[in-house]
């Protein structure tokens with residue numbers, strides 16, 4: 001399922017829904033750590049293929065400066081600059097929410 005929050009008509013229900021999710025779960029509905037361990041760690045723990053290493057504060061500071069939405073977009077759709085980030089880390093079974101939760105986990109653990 002793809003959710004895009006563009007268009008003002010969708011904004012209000014989307015915000016209400018987000019509040020509900022925040023109220024009922026600690027962070028994200030998806031477990032970012034579990035997703036990371038399953039689908040992202042193989043590259044992002046070692047820095048394989050020039051992947052930004054989780055825990056490298058400088059690298060992730062620069063990434064966070066791009067804005068979280070850009071990082072979500074690059075993780076969901078893939079990104080080529082110095083290396084090659086496959087869409088959804090190559091795991092098509094992941095939902096947008098799960099990919100985003102994994103990005104949050106990586107940013108959180110790279111400060």
Ligand code: HEC
Nearest residue numbers: 039040043049050051074080081082083084085089102103
């Ligand atoms: C096959 C190896 C591989 C896997 C698996 C992988 N990544 Fe990456 N990722 C990369 C590489 C390489 C880059 C650097 C791309 C570049 O700079 O060209 C990257 C970059 C990124 C970036 C920074 C994008 C940017 O704008 O610079 C984020 C965020 C990211 N990955 C998140 C994830 C998440 C979340 C997962 C798991 C769902 C994941 N990656 C799985 C290799 C991988």
